[in-house]
Amino acid sequence: MYIIEGVIGVPKKVGILSIFLMFLLAAGLTGCGQQTAKPAETPKAKVLKVGSETTFAPFEFQDEKSKEYVGFDMDLIRAIGKEMGVEVQIQSMGFDGLIPALEAGNIDVAISGMTITAERAKKVDFSTPYYKSGLSMVVKVDNDTLKTFKDLEGKRIAVQIGTTGAMEAKKIKDATIREFNNAPEAFMELKAGGVDAVVNDLPVNEYYIAQAGGKDAKVVGEPLTSEEYGIAISKKNTETTEKVNKAIEALKKNGEYERIYMKWFGKKPPQ
Template sequence: MKAWQKIFSLLVLVLLLAGLAGCGSSASQDKGSGTQTKPATSGTSTPSRPKYSVALEATFAPFEFRDMKTGEFTGFDIDLIKAIGQVAGFDVEIKEMGFDGIITALQTNNVDLAISGISIDDERKKAVDFSLPYYQSGLVVAVKADNNTLKGFDDLKGKKIAVQIGTTSAKEAKKIPGAKVTELDKVPDLFLELKNGGVDAVVNDLPVTAYYIQQGNKDIKIVGDVRSAEYYGIAIPKGKPEVLQKINEGLKTLKANGQYAAIYKKWFGQEPPAFLPGEPPQQKQ
């Protein structure tokens, strides 16, 4: 082999070895770091949506309960808070708990907010903040269908009454002279106690009692007038103005774009009252 050919072959070999060494170094670095080189991009990345933990007690149909077929949480409150999250920019993580523990969970920041048919009252407002009202409710008396002696709140003096613990129903029942009030954890237990003869009546929220009867429980009936008309609100820990603002703006948006009305009609079969969240109902002429 000629001298110039030897020199040329040697140069090719050196270049080849240098190329292999470079490839080996690059592969080693990629594997060690666990990352791959990506082309540079301009602009800033979009931050991920926050996830808010939402407390509820899931035996308060039609506001929140478990679907018997799927086991998933469903109801008016569930649809509403998810819709608020969609327009306000946050995801929802449901946390089920006893109703009497919800306010404490908010005060200790174990949850970000709560929607569980919670009536806005002065005592609760000392412990948590409330959104604009999203539902108007009231309390009613339920008795066995064959009971023709109890006709409303005025007939409950000295009677045995079942209520859900920690609710405005419990507060109202305890005002009745001589009443023996039994506080239970879950709404279905109230009606079971009534059916079994353990109590004379149940005091509970009108829409929940009406929904229970509509599900085929014709052995129960509502008697008398609605008492203590009240609003439901979404509860937020104090000192969280940014969360409160998101909830309120979300409610206003849903009211304006018709989604609130659609959700309301889905669960209650009628148009919602003609008032904006946070405003009293319009007086009928």
């Protein structure tokens, strides 16, 4: 038998190895006890990707000073996002690219003064209507010959591509239709004398007249159509459609929808 540092009956090499391993084990346990747990990762906020053609004042346009997207639609979709508990991210794109972007899954919803039509409803779903509109015509302030849509036969008409205004203008007999990417371009063409009239949604036309002080153009005639705007959503995303509809309903009940409406149109929304 061997006696090694008070250990009886253990061979020298085996005893030293065992003691060394015990020290290593103890050190390892001590190290584990000193490690601090990593903080849990903060879950990322849910995002609602919103597509909009942002030159359609007063519904959506870019503020010159802040460069933020503002307007009735922008305030409304942010309020809807708040109700849904999601972060709203606005993506500016051409109006005719909104539905393809929804179908491709590049955006979740589109809000851009989009009229609910049977043709569009074949491709996307719509929320409950949130605004009532109609088509009207704008002519130069000194034009007293164009008073109704019937008078536009054989005339030059400016429209925004992909809109219901463009669709209706193309039905006018012998009219020459010039399509532009956005409403401001159409109004500029009217001011320059390149067209006889602009056909677009009534609130957009009225806003342009108000901003211009009525110096260049005027709205004439009765609205051609009665239309309703809706938020477009992919047919694959029925859950989002349900949540958006619930949010709109909540905003109408708690008075927030009316507040936003009065902010941009100076009157209460129609019942």
